[in-house]
Each structure stands twice: as C-alpha cells, then as structure tokens.
Amino acid sequence: MLQHRHLLGIEGLSKAEITTILDLAELYAKQNRSANKHSKVLSGMTQVNMFFEASTRTQASFEIAGKRLGADVMNMQMSASSITKGETLIDTAMTLNAMHPDLLVVRHPHSGAVALLAEKVNCAVLNAGDGRHEHPTQALLDALTIRRAKGRLHRLTIAICGDIAHSRVARSNLLLLGKMENRVRLIGPRSLMPSGIEQLGVEVTDDMAAGLAGADVVMMLRLQKERMDGGFIPSEREYYHRWGLDAAKLAHAKPDAIVMHPGPMNRGVEIDGVLADDINRSVIQEQVEMGVAVRMAVMDLLARGLRAKDDTGVMV
Ligand code: ASP
Numbered sequence: 001m002l003q004h005r006h007l008l009g010i011e012g013l014s015k016a017e018i019t020t021i022l023d024l025a026e027l028y029a030k031q032n033r034s035a036n037k038h039s040k041v042l043s044g045m046t047q048v049n050m051f052f053e054a055s056t057r058t059q060a061s062f063e064i065a066g067k068r069l070g071a072d073v074m075n076m077q078m079s080a081s082s083i084t085k086g087e088t089l090i091d092t093a094m095t096l097n098a099m100h101p102d103l104l105v106v107r108h109p110h111s112g113a114v115a116l117l118a119e120k121v122n123c124a125v126l127n128a129g130d131g132r133h134e135h136p137t138q139a140l141l142d143a144l145t146i147r148r149a150k151g152r153l154h155r156l157t158i159a160i161c162g163d164i165a166h167s168r169v170a171r172s173n174l175l176l177l178g179k180m181e182n183r184v185r186l187i188g189p190r191s192l193m194p195s196g197i198e199q200l201g202v203e204v205t206d207d208m209a210a211g212l213a214g215a216d217v218v219m220m221l222r223l224q225k226e227r228m229d230g231g232f233i234p235s236e237r238e239y240y241h242r243w244g245l246d247a248a249k250l251a252h253a254k255p256d257a258i259v260m261h262p263g264p265m266n267r268g269v270e271i272d273g274v275l276a277d278d279i280n281r282s283v284i285q286e287q288v289e290m291g292v293a294v295r296m297a298v299m300d301l302l303a304r305g306l307r308a309k310d311d312t313g314v315m316v
Contacts, residue, residue, distance in 0.1 A: 001301055001304045001305055001308065002017055002021075002302065002305060003017065004305075005124055005302070005305060006124055006302075007124075007125075007126045007298055007302065008114060008115050008125065008127045008136070009127060009136050009175075010134060010136050010140075010172045010175040010176045010179070011134070011175055013136075013176075013179075014179075018143065018176060018179065018180065020301070021140055021294065021297050021298055022143060022144050022147060022153070022294075022297075024297035024300060025140070025141075025144050025290065025293040025294040025296070026144070026293070027297075028292075028296040029144070029289070029290060032068070032292055032296075038068055038069075038070065039068070039069055040069075040070045041069040041070060041299075041300050041303060042070050042071035042103075042299060042303055043069075045070075045071045045072070045102040045103065045303060045306075046071065046100065046103075047066040047072070047073045047074070047101065047102065047103040047104075047105065048073075048074050048076060048096060048099075048103070048104050048105070049062055049063060049066075049073065049074070049075045049076065049105045050076045050078055050092075050104065050105065050107070051076075051106075051107045051128065052078045052106075052108045052109060052113075053109045055129075056263075057263055057264075057288060057291060058107065058128050058129065058138075058291070059075065059107075061291040061292050062105045062126075062137075065292050065295035065296040065299060066103070066295075066299065068296060069296055069299060069300060069303075071102075071103065071299075089108075089117060090116075090117075090120055093117050093120045094120065096121065097121050097122055097123075100123075101123050102123050102124065102303070103124050103126065103299055103302065103303070104117070104123050104124070104125045104126070105125075105126045105128050107127075107128040107130070108129075108131070109130075110131050111130050111132055111133035111168075112130060112131070112133060113130055113131070114127040114128075114130040115127075115130070124302040124303075124305070124306055126299070126302070130168065131168065132165070132168050132171070132224070133171065134168050134171055134172045135169050135171075135262075136172050137291070137294055137295055137298060138173075139169070139173045139176040139177075140176070140298070141287055141290040141291040141293075141294040141295075142169075142173055142176075142219070142262070143176055143180070144293065144294055145260065145283050145286050145287045145290045146158070146217055146258070146260075148286070148290070149283055150258070153180045153182070155181060155182065155183075156177075156182045157182070157183045157185065157215045158173075158177055158184050158185070158219065159185045159186075159187055159211050159212050159215040159217065159219065159253070160173060160174065160185070160186050160187070160221065161186075161187040161188060161208070161211070161212075161218065161219065161220050161221065161243060161245065161270075162188050162192070162220055162222070162243060163222065163223045163224050164186050164188050164192055164194060164221070165192045165193060165194050165232075166192070166224035166227040167221050167222075167224060169221060170186070170221060173219065174200060174202055175200075178200065178202070184201075184203070185203045185204075185215070186202050187204075187205055187207070187208055187211035187212070187243070188221075188243060189232070189233060189239075189242075190206055191232045191233065192232055192233070193206075208242065208243060208249050208252070209249070212249060212250070212252040212253045212257075213253070214254060215253040215254060215257050216254055216256075217257060217258055218253055218257055218260065219260040219261070219262075220245050220260065220261045220265075220271045221262070221270065222261075222263075222265065222266055222269075222270060223236075223239070223266065223269060223270065236269050239269065239270075240269055240270070243270070244269065244270055244271060245259065245271045245272060245275060246271075246272040246275060247274075250275065250281065257281070258281065258282070258283045259271075259276070259281045259282045260284065260287060261276065261282075261284050261287075262287065263284070263287075263288070265284070
C-alpha cells in the first residue's frame with residue numbers, strides 16, 4: 001500500500017513505493033497480455049476522469065485501466081461542461097464531491113491545480129499532468145519500460161532531450177530516475193533549459209553528440225508549443241538538424257540504447273519517423289502498453305488505502 005491518499009507527483013514517493021508500484025504493474029502487464037484482463041479490484045468504486053487539456057493516450061489508458069479493474073468509469077468532457085460557463089475549479093470539485101467518486105483523474109493546464117483540487121475533494125486524486133509541473137504516471141510507465149528493457153533501473157545513463165523547460169514529463173522523469181540512482185543528462189537548446197536545473201543533480205548540455213555519448217536510454221520530448229509564448233527556437237528545420245534524433249545522432253549512444261517518446265510525436269521535428277518505428281531500437285509502443293499496467297497498479301494501491309480507511313475510519 002502507498003503512504004499517500006493521492007498520487008500528485010513523483011516528488012513525494014519513496015524509492016520503495018516506486019518499486020512497489022512497478023512490481024505490481026509487472027503483474028498487470030502480464031494479465032493484460034492474457035485472454036482474461038479483468039479483475040474486481042475496483043468493483044463498487046466510481047472513477048471520474050476530468051481532462052481540462054487535450055489527451056489521447058493518457059485518458060484512454062486511465063479509462064481502460066479502470067474498466068479492467070471493475071470500476072464504473074466516467075469521462076467528463078470539460079470543454080463542454082460548466083467550466084466554459086465560468087464555474088471555478090473549486091465549484092466543479094464540490095459538485096463532483098456530491099456524487100461521491102472514489103478516484104478522480106485530473107489533467108489541467110496550470111501547474112498546481114491538481115494539488116489544489118485534491119485539498120477540496122474527499123476521494124483519491126491522480127495527477128494526469130498539471131501544466132509544466134508533473135506527470136507521475138508517465139514517469140512510472142517510462143521506468144517500467146526501462147526496467148523491462150534493461151533488466152534494472154539503477155546505474156543507467158539516461159539522456160532526456162528537447163524541450164525540458166515546458167515538459168512535466170522531463171520533470172517527473174528526472175525526479176524518479178534520480179531517486180533510483182541513475183545518471184541523468186538533459187540535452188537541448190539553452191532557451192529550452194530551465195535555469196538552475198543542474199542543482200537537481202543532472203548534467204546539462206546543448207550538444208547532442210556529447211550528451212548521447214554512452215547513453216543506455218534516449219528519451220525524446222515534444223516541443224510544447226502550447227506552453228510557449230514567443231520564439232524559443234530559430235525554426236523547426238534548424239531544431240531538427242541540431243536536436244532531432246536520427247540514426248546518425250543515435251550512433252553516439254550505446255549500441256543497445258533504447259529510444260523513447262511519451263507522445264504525441266512530431267516526426268521530422270524531434271525524431272526521425274523511421275527511427276521511431278524501428279522495433280529494434282524504439283520502445284514507444286511498449287511505453288503505451290506499460291501505461292495501462294502502471295495506471296492499474298497505482299489505482300489498485302490507492303484503492304487499498306481507501307478500503308483500509310473505510311474499515312478503520314483512518315487513513316493508514
Ligand atoms: N503527453 C505528454 C504530456 O501530456 C507529453 C506531451 O504532451 O508532449 O505531457
């Protein structure tokens with residue numbers, strides 16, 4: 001069981017908790033490949049997915065995960081809901097509260113909005129991405145993918161490349177990979193690198209060849225244009241030339257280095273399309289597969305906490 005009511009970020013998770021989640025997710029990954037994918041772990045529980053920002057993979061993944069665990073799952077169409085009529089986030093939360101959901105999965109464009117909501121509702125809240133802050137289930141699914149491909153999740157050299165400044169995926173990943181004692185290198189243009197990031201114990205460079213040298217894992221990120229005001233790069237063509245991953249740049253990494261991308265992918269901007277589809281190097285599809293397993297594991301563990309509270313009246 002987790003020592004938390006919510007999953008708001010990697011920041012509050014211990015190394016042992018991360019391992020517990022990944023070990024359980026491993027079992028769900030196996031179950032998801034079998035003919036019977038269903039269990040009753042969340043039966044009787046209601047899961048509400050509230051996405052205030054567009055999502056393809058994450059929303060579908062949480063929905064499938066909840067259904068496979070036997071929950072009643074509801075997707076709220078936030079653009080079509082009261083939010084466009086001026087209702088505040090807190091009002092929305094109070095309305096939801098009255099319907100007694102058990103699990104609330106939230107994505108929001110503002111950093112910190114999900115934590116604020118968690119203070120106001122009675123259920124367990126899962127952060128499905130808040131602004132440029134955190135995307136914990138993405139980092140957990142990336143960790144599981146790496147552990148399966150490399151056989152371990154420590155003492156690896158992991159290069160995270162691209163738009164670090166606007167990426168919640170980068171932030172959650174560097175926190176998780178650091179906790180598990182890996183060497184993390186951030187590569188990208190200076191304009192897309194948060195100042196002072198070195199203080200988090202990562203190496204920083206704007207040179208792809210130097211950054212990729214000896215890497216076991218190469219994680220590419222999308223240019224988050226929706227979070228940029230103004231020009232951060234000279235042009236997409238120039239960006240691809242210097243920071244886009246192709247076979248020639250990947251040759252600087254270890255010969256068995258794996259290539260990752262959280263999606264959605266911009267082929268020809270941050271990654272070469274042929275390389276992204278190369279099943280000998282790219283684990284992008286496996287990341288999607290592990291996403292369902294990790295979300296099942298996290299919801300299972302949070303639900304155990306909820307049930308324990310039901311039995312004793314206190315959160316243990
Ligand atoms: N899907 C990821 C996120 O929501 C990555 C991205 O959008 O680039 O942060």
